[in-house]
Amino acid sequence: MNNKVPMTVRGSKMLMDELKQLKTVDRPRIIEAIAVAREHGDLKENAEYHAAREQQSFCEGRIKEIDGKLGVAVVIDVTKQKADGKVIFGTTIDLCDEETGDEITYQIVGEDEADIKANMISVNSPIARALIGKMEGDIAKVKTPGGIRGLEIVEVHYI
Incomplete structure (x- = not known):
């Protein structure tokens, strides 16, 4: 392996x-x-x-x-990464749903740490895959069972 x-x-x-x-x-x-x-x-x-x-x-x-x-x-250790507003593994991201205006915060974590109730999403999840590499202010398009949703990246935290 x-x-x-x-x-x-x-x-x-x-x-x-x-x-x-x-x-x-x-x-x-x-x-x-x-x-x-x-x-x-x-x-x-x-x-x-x-x-x-x-x-x-x-x-x-x-x-x-x-x-x-x-x-x-x-x-x-995300706290040791360059805080330039780019979504990377370990970052915590404030998002705004374009359609509903709802705000949500997620942290991108490894498979074993993922806990949707704690807003910790797997790096392999569709949302995380859509967010990684994007910058603050970008819109990430995420495929959901209800269709494609736009999530605006409001802020990226390196905590």
């Missing part, structure tokens, strides 16, 4: 914190639970043992998944 994946500093920290929790807290706790369950005898019908092994499998899978993501991540 040579494809590098952009990630914000915040996203990288979240994954590293989760990885630390899994390796230093969850993994030892699960290993202890397996040892305790083994002491109860017959493993074939030992529900505690099977539950602990299932937890172990999930934990180890998640550790591998996070290691893989961090291995291909390119951490981008």
Whole structure:
């Protein structure tokens, strides 16, 4: 996997914190639970043992998944980028819908960080793809299920 994946500093920290929790807290706790369950005898019908092994499998899978993501991540600190009004990965953008006049703010983030409820959109989303490379004052045309919408880029923040 040579494809590098952009990630914000915040996203990288979240994954590293989760990885630390899994390796230093969850993994030892699960290993202890397996040892305790083994002491109860017959493993074939030992529900505690099977539950602990299932937890172990999930934990180890998640550790591998996070290691893989961090291995291909390119951490981008938008605060260190040139603030010239251009929409790039990590920027927060104030937009105005041409049709309705509604204002909305989005931050462009990596796949794992995307949360539409928090107005954090994936770099691969149609809105982000339409915005990246544009400048303050430009109109981005976004394909939506209801048709093409024009979004004016009111302001770009490098925060």
